[in-house]
């Protein structure tokens with residue numbers, strides 16, 4: 001039989017491991033099933049013998065891993081009779097909430113920090129018809145407002161404090177283990193609210209508990225230096241970083257993430273904005289993979305720990321690339337150093353431009 005069954009999303013694929021029944025109406029856009037790409041050039045550039053894989057979550061339907069959680073959260077909200085969902089967001093949660101609400105035929109309300117959201121993400125929330133409420137405050141302020149208002153209005157919160165979000169997101173770990181036929185030695189992620197690192201740890205433990213694999217990874221969480229409450233050991237009130245998706249000072253999954261660190265013998269560390277942007281550019285230039293700045297934090301940190309030997313040679317490492325580079329074209333264009341020129345529309349001028357730039 002040359003045909004395989006059509007892939008129709010992660011709830012259908014993992015329905016035995018997710019809280020749904022045969023009667024549940026699934027709200028799906030075909031999320032999950034993202035590529036696990038082995039890096040060819042960067043390990044050589046670092047000069048270390050390591051296997052680095054990137055899980056390219058930017059290839060989800062709205063361009064970030066948030067779709068994995070949102071398909072579950074919106075499916076359950078609809079099942080429970082909800083007509084509206086709400087979230088605070090640095091951008092990607094609002095894009096996913098807007099799309100899945102549109103798919104379900106319900107209303108999405110999204111609170112975003114005015115002026116601090118990447119343009120691609122804002123365009124998504126607007127196009128999918130969400131009610132966009134810009135607040136004169138950061139994500140953490142928005143999150144508190146969402147928690148307060150949900151007590152008084154008929155709306156379901158779809159931030160990662162909604163337990164169904166993490167259930168959906170744990171499936172990324174399932175996919176990785178199925179492809180590698182084991183858990184990796186190290187799994188590096190960018191950390192904002194720390195929901196995703198906690199969800200991956202749940203997924204790894206679940207397959208290990210059920211004997212599908214018999215190892216567990218060391219979990220490593222990287223934050224942006226200006227926004228690193230896990231490094232400071234306390235909440236940060238005015239987080240700042242170019243990686244707007246992880247510009248979060250009061251992580252909602254604080255306890256879960258510390259448990260993940262302790263149980264997996266992992267660690268947290270921080271990367272500067274310069275390191276983050278350099279890793280983003282390196283992935284794009286040397287591997288052909290375009291992720292948004294926050295996503296590159298996982299690789300930036302991993303490269304540093306590989307160079308220092310903290311992650312030893314011979315290791316199998318997975319770095320999650322949480323969101324697509326097209327989400328934030330402004331930051332990309334600003335830091336690009338690729339040659340760009342304007343010339344006359346003549347054969348001579350174009351030929352000269354080619355010959356002048358042939359050798360780099």
Ligand SMILES: *Cc1c(COP(=O)(O)O)cnc(C)c1O
Nearest residue numbers: 092192193194195196245322323
């Ligand atoms: C949401 C998000 C993160 C952070 O994930 P948490 O679960 O909040 O730790 C990182 N990168 C991108 C692109 C995101 O959208």
